[in-house]
Amino acid sequence: MSGDMDLLQTRGTAETVHVPVLFTEVMEALEPAAGKLLVDGTLGGGGHTRGLLERGAQVVGLDWDSRALVRCAPLVEEFGDRVHLVRAAYDTIAEVLAGPVLENEVSCGKRKVGELPPLVDGILLDLGFSSDQLDDPQRGLSYHFDGPLDMRLDSSVKKTAADVLNTVREEELADIFYVYGEEPKSRVLARAIVKQRKERPLETTKDLLAIVEQVYPPKLGLKRAHPAARIFQALRVAVNDEMDTLERALPDAAWCLKKGGVLAVISFQPLEERAVKAAFRRLCVDELDEIGRVKTPAKFKMGKKVMASDAELEANPRSRSAILRTLVRVG
Ligand SMILES: C[S@@+](CC[C@H](N)C(=O)[O-])C[C@H]1O[C@@H](n2cnc3c(N)ncnc32)[C@H](O)[C@@H]1O
Structure with a gap:
């Protein structure tokens, strides 16, 4: 907890250099509005979360990297109780929504345990690392900079x-x-x-x-x-055990959606993209019991894949490999 207190004291001191990818497309997919509860499972520099908040939604923002929470802390000052920031991995969204995560909570308006409803209108996972992380030589994530070969998302790894x-x-x-x-x-x-x-x-x-x-x-x-x-x-x-985390997280996240809710996932490399597509496909197939009755209590439909426009590619070269896929809970 003392680490979190340090974070609170340094809140807002670091500015993000991360430019959110497929921003318009994510807003179109999640349709943020007043009265909607959305989860950003990968806060990063908070660009997507800010967009969701500015359109009136309530947002629970998660990141495993405590430094991302420090960067996003000013959002709490600006949007008050509509934003809840939690230091957690995105494969724990269901637990975070369900209840007591206060030990990990850096700042969250005035949320009380059990106050949030367990099902949400939308979830965003913008996979990988932010520019803030990639461009930090101390993290050793990029061959462009000399630094220690660390690469951990967080010191708990x-x-x-x-x-x-x-x-x-x-x-x-x-x-x-x-x-x-x-x-x-x-x-x-x-x-x-x-x-x-x-x-x-x-x-x-x-x-x-x-x-x-x-x-x-x-x-x-x-x-x-x-x-x-x-x-x-x-x-x-x-x-960072990224593939296992993703494969665990996708079905769990889908089960956190209300009817009509949308899971939006942005991947950046073929391995992730294939895992997202396969997991979404599996969720769209009804599970049958031994005498052939549908036993899956929810139905899902997959959207078309979306990639960056020429204008975005020109403005932000890091968007070139980004692919957005959506899954809607239709029943
Ligand atoms: C591409 S960035 C997100 C950028 C963000 N959408 C924005 O607009 O600034 C990905 C973020 O996900 C976080 N992340 C990666 N793996 C995670 C995990 N398993 N659980 C939670 N956060 C994770 C990283 O720390 C990073 O901040």
Whole structure:
């Protein structure tokens, strides 16, 4: 709790540099308005949450990263009891809505335990990391900056990226790069890392970049994304257990919707996108009992996928890989 108190004292001191992606499309999907209760499961810099609040909705905003809550604290001053900020992972939305999370609550107007209704009008998950996080060299998320190989969303995650690189078996490392980064040279990279760590453990983003560049010499003139992007992404996904969290969270979030409610998910990489599509498809299929009667008490319908407009792509290059998918509870 003392960490949270520190946060309260420093509230509002950090400004966000994150530009929310697919902003108009998210507003169209969630249709925020007075009387609606919405959840932003990934507060980040608070851009989407601000949009929802400005249109009159009540918002419960979650982020696992305490620094995101610090950034968003001014929203509480501005919108008062209509905004509730909670430090929590988005796979705990149902628990957060249901009740006592006050130990984790940084600031939340005057919510009392049990005051919020358990079903909501809409939920947003804008996956991945914010620009504030990606551009912070101390987090070690980007090969563009030199910094410690940390990559943890929060200090409660036990292993840093350096711990993973320096301790897991070669085969496991190769699997991380292959599965989470779709890296074609996963085995070669894993071998090079294991060879390097026998001499000296990897500590910084530059250490990892140097190995990637041994395997993919920059002189080969790769015009597309730097291969380090895939490697850094794969490692980040593994460190924070992002895929398991997402797969757990999607059905749980869907079950928190009222009839007519919308779950909107923005993904940024093919692995996430496939997981979202598959989970939504599963939710749209009725579950039958042993004699063929429909036993699913809710019905869902999937919307069309939406991508950034040319204007947004030009204004914010980080929107280029963003895909918005929606699931509506129709019955
Ligand atoms: C792309 S940013 C969201 C940006 C936000 N929509 C905005 O408009 O500023 C993603 C956020 O999700 C948070 N996040 C990632 N994984 C999470 C998880 N499992 N639970 C809660 N928050 C998470 C990150 O800390 C980050 O702040």
